Amino acid sequence: MGAEVADRVFVPELRERLARSVRLAPVPLSGPLTAPESLAVLAGTEILVTGWECPPLTPEILAAAPRLRAVVHAAGSVKPMVTDAVWERGVVVSSAADANAAPVVAFTLAAVTFAAKGALSAAAGYADGWPAFAARAGADARVIGVIGASRIGRRVIAALRASDAGFRVLLTDPYVTPAEAAELGAELVPLPELCARSSIVTVHAPQLPETRGLVSAEMLRLIPDGGTLVNTARGSLVDTEALARECGSGRLDAFLDVTDPEPLPAGHALLRLPNVLVTPHVAGAQGSEVRRLGEFAVGEVERYVCGQPLRGRLLREDLPRLA
Structure with missing residues (x-):
C-alpha cells in the first residue's frame, strides 16, 4: 500500500x-x-x-x-x-469491506436526512434573506428508494427502518426475492417503479458491465419533482450528464460522493450547482x-x-x- x-x-x-x-x-x-x-x-x-x-x-x-x-x-x-x-x-x-461499510452508511443517512429537510435549497436561499417557513419545512420524504441490497444497502435499509422519521423503504435488486426484501423491512419493486414512487433514491449497487448507466436519463425523469439522488456507490451507475440537466433545471437535488468521470472536470455543472453537493469519495473510512x-x-x-x-x-x- x-x-x-x-x-x-x-x-x-x-x-x-x-x-x-x-x-x-x-x-x-x-x-x-x-x-x-x-x-x-x-x-x-x-x-x-x-x-x-x-x-x-x-x-x-x-x-x-x-x-x-x-x-x-x-x-x-x-x-x-x-x-x-x-x-x-x-x-x-x-x-475489510465490513469495517469500511459503517462510515458509508452513516454518510448516506446524513445525506438522506439533509435531503428530507431540503437543506441544500434552504442553504442556497439563505443568502437572499431568512427563508419563509414553507421553504424551511423540507420535503415530504417518507418514501426512500434503495437501489441494491448490497452489504451497505442492507445496512442503510436497517438504519432507515430503525429511525423515527417514519420512512417507507422500497428496494430493487435482481438477486432478492419479495420475501427476503420483506425480512429486510423493504418492499421489492422494479427500478422504474422505485424511481417513480421515491422522493429520495440512494444507490448501493456494485459496478458491473450491466449496471453501467443503471440510473439513466429515463429513470431520473421518473423521480418526482423536488426529489433527491444520493450516490455513495460508483459514479458509473448514474448518467452524469442527464443528472446535471435534471439538477440544473432545479427539478432534482443530488448528494454525490462518487462521479463518472472521477474526478469531474474543472468547471463541470455539477460542481457549480447550489442544489448539488459533490464530495471527493470521502464516504468510506476517513x-x-x-x-x-x-x-x-x-x-x-x-x-x-x-x-x-x-x-x-x-x-x-x-x-x-x-x-
Whole structure:
C-alpha cells in the first residue's frame, strides 16, 4: 500500500499487535511490486496485507511470491488488485469491506436526512434573506428508494427502518426475492417503479458491465419533482450528464460522493450547482475511521494464523455481486 496509507491505517500500536502474530517485513512495501527490494520481500512472504494503492497481483508478482498463502486487504473492494491468478493459486482473500461499510452508511443517512429537510435549497436561499417557513419545512420524504441490497444497502435499509422519521423503504435488486426484501423491512419493486414512487433514491449497487448507466436519463425523469439522488456507490451507475440537466433545471437535488468521470472536470455543472453537493469519495473510512480498517486486518491475520474462520473472507464466485 502507499506509505502514507500504511502510516494512517496501521498506527504503531496496531503494528506492534500484528508483530505478535507474524514476523513483519522491516519496512512496508510501497510503489511497484516489481522493484528489486519488493521482490526480495515477496520471496519469503506468506501473508500479504494490502491497502489503497496496491498494484494488481499479476501472475508475475505471484511467481515472485511462491510461499504466499493469504491476502488480507485493509480496505474495501479487492477488484482492482486481485487477479484471476490469485484465485487459481488458491490464495485465501479477505477484505475489510465490513469495517469500511459503517462510515458509508452513516454518510448516506446524513445525506438522506439533509435531503428530507431540503437543506441544500434552504442553504442556497439563505443568502437572499431568512427563508419563509414553507421553504424551511423540507420535503415530504417518507418514501426512500434503495437501489441494491448490497452489504451497505442492507445496512442503510436497517438504519432507515430503525429511525423515527417514519420512512417507507422500497428496494430493487435482481438477486432478492419479495420475501427476503420483506425480512429486510423493504418492499421489492422494479427500478422504474422505485424511481417513480421515491422522493429520495440512494444507490448501493456494485459496478458491473450491466449496471453501467443503471440510473439513466429515463429513470431520473421518473423521480418526482423536488426529489433527491444520493450516490455513495460508483459514479458509473448514474448518467452524469442527464443528472446535471435534471439538477440544473432545479427539478432534482443530488448528494454525490462518487462521479463518472472521477474526478469531474474543472468547471463541470455539477460542481457549480447550489442544489448539488459533490464530495471527493470521502464516504468510506476517513480521518480517525481508517484505523478501523487496520484493526479489522490485524484481527484477520490473527484469526488466520490460529486457523480460525476469517470474518471478511471472499470467494471467487462472490466478486460479480460485489463493489
